[in-house]
Amino acid sequence: MIYLLCIIAAAGLILLVYMLQEAFQNRVVFQTLTFPEYPINAEPLNIFFISDIHRRAIHPSIIERVQTKADLVVIGGDLLEKGVPLKRIKENLALLKKIAPTYFIWGNNDYEVDQASFYKLLQEEGIKPLKNEADYVSFGMGKEFFLLGIDDLNQRQARLDEALRQCTSPGFRILASHNPAIIHKMKDYPGHNISLILSGHTHGGQIHIFGYSPYKKGTLKKAGPIAQLISNGYGTTAIPLRLGARPETHLLTISHGNEFKVYSD
Numbered sequence: 001m002i003y004l005l006c007i008i009a010a011a012g013l014i015l016l017v018y019m020l021q022e023a024f025q026n027r028v029v030f031q032t033l034t035f036p037e038y039p040i041n042a043e044p045l046n047i048f049f050i051s052d053i054h055r056r057a058i059h060p061s062i063i064e065r066v067q068t069k070a071d072l073v074v075i076g077g078d079l080l081e082k083g084v085p086l087k088r089i090k091e092n093l094a095l096l097k098k099i100a101p102t103y104f105i106w107g108n109n110d111y112e113v114d115q116a117s118f119y120k121l122l123q124e125e126g127i128k129p130l131k132n133e134a135d136y137v138s139f140g141m142g143k144e145f146f147l148l149g150i151d152d153l154n155q156r157q158a159r160l161d162e163a164l165r166q167c168t169s170p171g172f173r174i175l176a177s178h179n180p181a182i183i184h185k186m187k188d189y190p191g192h193n194i195s196l197i198l199s200g201h202t203h204g205g206q207i208h209i210f211g212y213s214p215y216k217k218g219t220l221k222k223a224g225p226i227a228q229l230i231s232n233g234y235g236t237t238a239i240p241l242r243l244g245a246r247p248e249t250h251l252l253t254i255s256h257g258n259e260f261k262v263y264s265d
Contacts, residue, residue, distance in 0.1 A: 034257025
């Protein structure tokens, strides 16, 4: 009996160590997406997307892998949570803005700190927040689009209609929404012309026991006329462990194609 208990304890310890190691991996997922509505003669657009950083310090290897390859960075919410010192947030932002101009949208955990201090930090670091707003982004050579960002759905202040009103001309449109549930509300905005939604929030389930978790693993899929990326995210919540849902960041290359397709490198 003691021998069996020792085996169970050893197996549990090994699993715990594995889950801890898995939680602190530093992955960049490289994918190319083609859209028929992306301008046919435009150069490809490269976006680095990272969400759900929470308590993690971004590893420099992530920056090194994408620094010369991205046109802009989108932080998809939950940059922090209660108890994360502003010093670490500042260090993470300093690393991300080394890659390219950086945008931020709010997640539910971003409201767990003093908002005045947090907003001041974003301003000091030159990070562009989008809260129910749209920004026209142009890099020349036809590489131009509208980036829309909405408040977190849990705050009940998300106003996609306000962001859409700021899209003053036709053009390729990308929406950043921390909570992927926004996809179920898109029918309320006919004529939105959004091609891609970038989301996080679910952590890909974070821990899957015998393949089961409250949330599915992150994915990039077509939902009707819209493509949606749901990221596993970079950090963890509650406990620093993962199982079956490895952390991830994303370098997305967007270009023209006759139909929507995804190519993974």
